[in-house]
Amino acid sequence: MQATVKDVAAQAEVSVGTVSRVLRGEPNVAAETIQKVQQAVQTLNYTRLRKPRASHQRQPLRKKNIGLFLLGMDHSLANLPSVASGIHGTESALAEAGGNVMLVDLPHVDRLPEILLRKSLHGLIIKSALQGQLIENADPDLIAAMRALPTVWVLGRPQLADWGDDAGSNDTEVGRLAAEHLISRGHRRIAILAPKPDHVTLGQRSSAFQWHAQQKGAEVVPLFGKASDWQLPLQTVDETDQVEQLFHRFWNLVDRPTAIFVPADSIAAGVYRACAKRKLTVGEDVSLISVNNEQPLLAGLYPELTTIDVNAEQVGRQAVDLLIWRLNHLESPIVSRTLQPTLVEGDSVASLA
Numbered sequence: 001m002q003a004t005v006k007d008v009a010a011q012a013e014v015s016v017g018t019v020s021r022v023l024r025g026e027p028n029v030a031a032e033t034i035q036k037v038q039q040a041v042q043t044l045n046y047t048r049l050r051k052p053r054a055s056h057q058r059q060p061l062r063k064k065n066i067g068l069f070l071l072g073m074d075h076s077l078a079n080l081p082s083v084a085s086g087i088h089g090t091e092s093a094l095a096e097a098g099g100n101v102m103l104v105d106l107p108h109v110d111r112l113p114e115i116l117l118r119k120s121l122h123g124l125i126i127k128s129a130l131q132g133q134l135i136e137n138a139d140p141d142l143i144a145a146m147r148a149l150p151t152v153w154v155l156g157r158p159q160l161a162d163w164g165d166d167a168g169s170n171d172t173e174v175g176r177l178a179a180e181h182l183i184s185r186g187h188r189r190i191a192i193l194a195p196k197p198d199h200v201t202l203g204q205r206s207s208a209f210q211w212h213a214q215q216k217g218a219e220v221v222p223l224f225g226k227a228s229d230w231q232l233p234l235q236t237v238d239e240t241d242q243v244e245q246l247f248h249r250f251w252n253l254v255d256r257p258t259a260i261f262v263p264a265d266s267i268a269a270g271v272y273r274a275c276a277k278r279k280l281t282v283g284e285d286v287s288l289i290s291v292n293n294e295q296p297l298l299a300g301l302y303p304e305l306t307t308i309d310v311n312a313e314q315v316g317r318q319a320v321d322l323l324i325w326r327l328n329h330l331e332s333p334i335v336s337r338t339l340q341p342t343l344v345e346g347d348s349v350a351s352l353a
Contacts, residue, residue: 003044011040035340059098060324064122066099072129072232081294082312086155089316109138116145123150128158130200135160150326154319156201167319169310170338175208178289183216186352187259195225195242205263243270259287265294287349304346311339
């Protein structure tokens with residue numbers, strides 16, 4: 001017998017109304033609740049009975065012009081695997097929803113593009129640089145024009161961006177998953193190695209990890225780089241020297257931690273390089289856990305890295321769902337949506353338990 005919405009609600013221990021809200025993709029549902037409903041749907045093999053819908057319901061953005069803006073980023077930054085996945089998810093979901101996508105690249109944020117002058121856009125999805133004084137340095141007319149449109153920030157909201165909704169990684173859960181995994185393996189003294197302390201997302205992940213690890217009784221040793229005066233457009237940073245310097249500090253500690261948390265896979269690759277230089281083996285001489293699950297960066301690493309997948313492509317799709325909701329709820333308060341990250345276990349964390 002086919003499962004019903006009531007069965008899903010009972011399995012997830014939530015109300016039928018909550019199940020319906022999750023299935024409709026409404027934004028104001030807690031991430032933990034979304035995960036419980038999704039797990040119940042999978043467990044019961046639940047399939048929604050769908051009535052034929054009108055074309056405008058199948059494509060809610062039909063005849064709407066949606067701007068996909070890249071702000072303050074060099075092309076090298078936009079091509080990072082996690083960023084590119086988020087942008088790809090956004091573009092795919094916009095196309096499926098029938099939107100007319102207008103891609104606008106503004107690396108210097110110093111001008112008002114023609115598309116905004118024509119006032120032909122119905123909404124914006126923005127991926128921006130998360131370091132540097134983006135909002136302060138942007139053309140005031142550009143900021144004013146963006147403020148006037150329904151906006152969703154995807155994969156991070158820059159500092160001082162006090163308008164628009166946002167869809168991003170659940171960095172609190174990232175920190176919790178990483179801390180609990182290391183502690184479950186017996187690690188009680190753990191270092192955070194972060195060369196970019198002024199990066200919004202990486203800073204949030206590091207702070208969340210430190211809080212959760214300390215709540216579980218672990219001692220955390222922060223090893224942070226220096227804040228930098230980043231210039232726009234923001235480029236990818238060659239972190240080799242920065243990571244090497246931080247790892248050198250780590251390795252020279254008298255009471256050396258048994259494990260390291262890094263908030264991005266690009267940093268983890270630098271740790272592997274620093275270990276190889278010293279003839280150390282990750283997963284044996286030092287344990288390591290990271291974030292993003294950027295397979296193009298990880299393919300050559302051995303042993304396989306334990307990392308946390310933030311599901312960047314699905315975050316991009318979620319940004320589109322949020323924009324569709326916003327276009328129908330223009331007066332509602334600002335909403336933030338996150339997706340539950342998942343642990344991808346490799347061999348880089350030794351068991352001390």
